[in-house]
């Protein structure tokens with residue numbers, strides 16, 4: 321399997337003398353398998369030079385599989401310049417997460433409307449197909465590819481490619497689910513010791529990979545002021561990848577404000593941290609033109625999806641019960657969910673919530689932690705004690721970001737634990753991920 325980086329920048333293309341080493345094009349990675357499958361991860365401006373190479377090298381038809389993590393601009397902007405799509409005998413199968421804001425085709429057509437671009441999507445001569453993906457295991461051009469949601473203010477999928485006896489995992493545009501990575505009283509550095517279920521799921525998804533390509537846009541110092549923007553820093557990546565037994569990590573989605581010297585400094589610090597943890601993890605900052613050939617190894621194992629039956633949820637209308645004794649949050653959350661077409665009911669106390677759940681079972685409960693009377697933990701425990709609500713998804717929404725509270729939430733049985741401040745898109749993406757898993 322061959323991997324080549326064509327775009328390593330996040331947010332906006334950043335050409336110029338300060339980015340010649342690590343590159344200025346936005347996200348795009350090419351993977352070719354030994355059987356000849358062409359997989360393109362994200363279609364940022366790096367897709368333009370990739371397209372030129374494909375056109376120069378290929379005499380016959382080009383059959384590209386384009387896997388988009390999500391459709392933010394820096395991940396699709398290169399698509400209108402993907403020249404193979406302008407040739408009749410070529411084909412492009414485009415994959416992306418099933419989102420809440422229209423189909424993949426509609427979103428891609430939007431950026432090619434006549435106001436923005438001279439050629440509309442429907443006018444492209446190549447055979448283009450669109451595939452809205454759910455979480456789970458897929459076969460794309462004969463390659464086994466697992467998909468799992470990331471934590472980003474949009475529905476965003478990470479991809480795990482298993483082919484040729486190697487595993488490569490693409491995890492771009494993701495931020496830690498929790499400020500604290502490790503659960504108190506457990507030895508740090510092991511997947512089982514990860515505090516938040518979301519981070520543990522993330523670690524399992526990359527387990528034993530030969531190469532993980534991971535978002536590391538910010539430094540640990542920058543991260544607190546960029547929280548909820550959906551990006552990681554190298555310390556999270558190095559720790560979680562080490563715990564997951566990953567061989568090599570490529571840090572990517574470099575911040576447009578970071579020049580080559582700055583990125584090189586991040587690389588040095590990330591390597592020092594990896595050495596300190598000493599699981600043998602190799603770390604580097606991805607750069608444009610970086611090419612590697614991965615050879616099979618005996619430890620490559622297929623990923624087992626934790627929720628094997630993934631169905632499309634885009635057509636379903638879900639009922640969400642929001643429980644909060646603080647009117648402002650209740651209104652904010654209710655409005656956000658109604659805008660996403662959920663049927664929403666609300667309760668202002670734990671006991672009222674339990675009575676409502678007994679009368680009409682919702683698909684998901686969004687639950688405040690600290691409430692007068694029965695608090696969120698007590699409600700969760702009561703739900704878990706009854707067979708009919710044992711598996712009812714509970715998303716706890718709270719200002720309690722500390723380790724003991726997070727631990728208490730998961731110990732009580734919450735499905736997800738979302739802390740304030742949160743952004744509405746991030747919150748609704750987490751709601752959708754919870755529902756997709758039920």
Ligand SMILES: [Zn+2]
Pocket residue numbers: 330331392394395493573
């Ligand atoms: Zn991005």
Ligand SMILES: [Zn+2]
Pocket residue numbers: 390392472474493550
């Ligand atoms: Zn994004």
